[in-house]
Amino acid sequence: xxxxxxxxxxxxxxxxxxVSSAAPVENSHAPQPSPAPAPPAPSRSVADSAPxxxxxxxxxITSGLKINGEISGSADLYIDGEVQGKLRLGxxxxxxxxxxxxxxxxxxxxxxxxxxxxxxxxAGERAHFxxxxxxNGSVMTPRIGIDDGARLRGKVETVQAAPARPTSSGIKQEAxxxxxxxxxxxxxx
Amino acid sequence: MNWMAKARPAAxxxxxxxxxxxxxxxxxAAPASSNVRVSNALKEFLWLISDxxxxxxxxxxxxxxxxxxxxxDKGYRVSTEDLLRTWKEFLTAxxxxxxxxxxxxxxxxxxxxxxxDKFLESxxxxxxxxxxxxxxxxxxxxFDPEVTPRLMERLAQLIHPGGAMLAxxxxxxxxxxxxxxxxxGQTIELIPASTLAVHAHVFQNREILGLFxxxxxxxxxxxxxxxxxxxxxx
Numbered sequence: 001x002x003x004x005x006x007x008x009x010x011x012x013x014x015x016x017x018x019v020s021s022a023a024p025v026e027n028s029h030a031p032q033p034s035p036a037p038a039p040p041a042p043s044r045s046v047a048d049s050a051p052x053x054x055x056x057x058x059x060x061i062t063s064g065l066k067i068n069g070e071i072s073g074s075a076d077l078y079i080d081g082e083v084q085g086k087l088r089l090g091x092x093x094x095x096x097x098x099x100x101x102x103x104x105x106x107x108x109x110x111x112x113x114x115x116x117x118x119x120x121x122x123a124g125e126r127a128h129f130x131x132x133x134x135x136n137g138s139v140m141t142p143r144i145g146i147d148d149g150a151r152l153r154g155k156v157e158t159v160q161a162a163p164a165r166p167t168s169s170g171i172k173q174e175a176x177x178x179x180x181x182x183x184x185x186x187x188x189x
Numbered sequence: 190m191n192w193m194a195k196a197r198p199a200a201x202x203x204x205x206x207x208x209x210x211x212x213x214x215x216x217x218a219a220p221a222s223s224n225v226r227v228s229n230a231l232k233e234f235l236w237l238i239s240d241x242x243x244x245x246x247x248x249x250x251x252x253x254x255x256x257x258x259x260x261x262d263k264g265y266r267v268s269t270e271d272l273l274r275t276w277k278e279f280l281t282a283x284x285x286x287x288x289x290x291x292x293x294x295x296x297x298x299x300x301x302x303x304x305x306d307k308f309l310e311s312x313x314x315x316x317x318x319x320x321x322x323x324x325x326x327x328x329x330x331x332f333d334p335e336v337t338p339r340l341m342e343r344l345a346q347l348i349h350p351g352g353a354m355l356a357x358x359x360x361x362x363x364x365x366x367x368x369x370x371x372x373x374g375q376t377i378e379l380i381p382a383s384t385l386a387v388h389a390h391v392f393q394n395r396e397i398l399g400l401f402x403x404x405x406x407x408x409x410x411x412x413x414x415x416x417x418x419x420x421x422x423x
Contacts, residue, residue: 129252144257152252153275155245155268158261 063099077108080115090124098132111141113150120154224379225372229410230355230418232375234322237353237422238265244321247347249273249328253370255378256324260371268320272312273328273385276336279308301335309339318349326369327357327416329400331386337400345403348423354404358397360415362388 058076061067065081072088080097085104087094093110096102100115111123114130121127123141131149138155146152238244245266248256252269260267283304299307323344329337348354357369366388368380392400394409397419401407406422 144254144261146252146254146257148253150252151271151274153270155266156252156257156261157266 058093058095061100063097096133098130105137224367224381226377226379226412227375228377228418229375230357230408230420231371231377233408233420234324234353234355235374237420238322241321245319247315247320247323249323249325250368250370253368256371259373265322268315270313272340273331275312276308276332277385279311280304283307301333305333305336305339308336309343313340313343313347315347317346319347321349321352323348323352323354324369325354325356327359327363327367329356330359330363330392331366331389333389337390341400342403345401345423350423352423354401354421354423356419356421358392358417358419359388360411360417361391 058078060078061081061083063080066083067081068084070086070088071077071083074089074091076093076095077087077089078095078097079100079102081099082101083104084102087102087104087106087108089106089108091109093112094106094108095112096115096117098114100117102115102117103119104117105119105121106117107122109124111121111127112130113121113128113133113135115132116134118136120137121135121139121141123139125141126143126145127139127141128145129135129147129150129152131147133147133150133152135150135152136154138157139152140157140159142159144156144158238246243264243266245268246260248267248269249272250256250269251271251274257267257269283299325344329340332340344354366382366384366386368382369377370380372378394417397409397417398407401419401421404421404423408420410418410420412418
């Protein structure tokens with residue numbers, strides 16, 4: 001009749017790590033003089049507080065510009081202006097800069113937010129919310145990083161990565177992620 | 190699932206309370222300079238929701254990496270809504286709208302009750318029975334008296350039958366405004382924060398029971414700092 005409660009698995013390293021709000025988020029978003037290859041993403045931790053530097057070849061929507069419609073493609077995108085509509089950049093990185101204001105659902109490989117986003121986010125690899133970010137919507141991602149000061153009104157749901165499988169050479173590789181459909185927005189649920 | 194029939198988790202090794210210098214073995218990873226609190230209510234909260242794989246948690250405080258990762262690592266889905274901040278922003282917007290009303294226009298005096306109703310039209314917009322656990326921290330101490338009962342009514346609707354809600358109540362006016370985040374399975378960290386709201390009310394035990402009248406069971410833990418941790422089962 002009495003049973004000992006099942007204890008959760010041992011705490012992962014990630015959630016016990018204090019997240020530094022002093023992480024060079026904005027600097028890392030600044031365009032680099034030369035394209036900087038993104039370092040290989042870690043594959044085990046849910047938390048990921050260090051944004052990857054944005055490559056210099058990213059398309060930019062600078063402050064003062066306003067776009068209404070759907071944006072799709074495969075190039076990285078840096079938004080410091082206003083975007084309304086839909087963003088579908090499945091294999092690219094979308095960065096919403098400190099001045100960026102996005103009213104759109106975003107689907108991308110990586111989503112980094114320092115500004116305002118009103119919409120559902122679906123990241124294939126990771127999502128990161130900087131200290132000045134304001135996000136209103138649901139987030140679906142395998143890994144998420146949240147800096148202190150970030151504001152999120154909505155749901156966070158992780159897509160568990162499929163277990164890594166050994167290759168013929170014995171080197172493990174990450175299985176391809178399959179994202180499920182994003183659930184209804186937290187606001188409208 | 191009958192959570193009431195579940196056996197209790199093992200008694201924690203230490204009494205609940207703030208432990209700034211010796212957080213205990215399970216809180217060893219917490220930042221050394223911050224306040225951590227061994228939380229019996231959190232431990233029971235986790236135990237109660239442990240039977241719900243991929244359950245949904247609603248955190249009414251600000252979003253923290255540690256809290257989100259803690260629950261997500263265990264397979265839960267986490268929703269966050271910084272309710273007190275939302276309330277304050279709502280009040281500010283209402284005030285601004287009132288100030289910007291054209292001169293001579295009939296001033297619409299909104300009663301505190303109507304204001305609370307209007308706030309809840311835009312806050313906590315989730316389907317009923319959406320959550321298996323709600324972390325309210327000490328927020329109920331800070332809401333206006335007109336808001337609290339309405340808020341509780343809404344929260345009771347949002348919690349799945351058998352779900353749990355964790356809330357904390359100060360026994361005297363809080364000296365400092367804190368935010369809370371989960372460090373591990375029985376430890377929460379108190380984050381000193383700029384005062385978002387003044388401590389509005391010290392709830393007596395019977396008032397707390399009244400607030401949670403729609404819940405079928407409750408358990409209270411009193412810490413050495415006289416903060417009461419309540420765990421309420423719907």
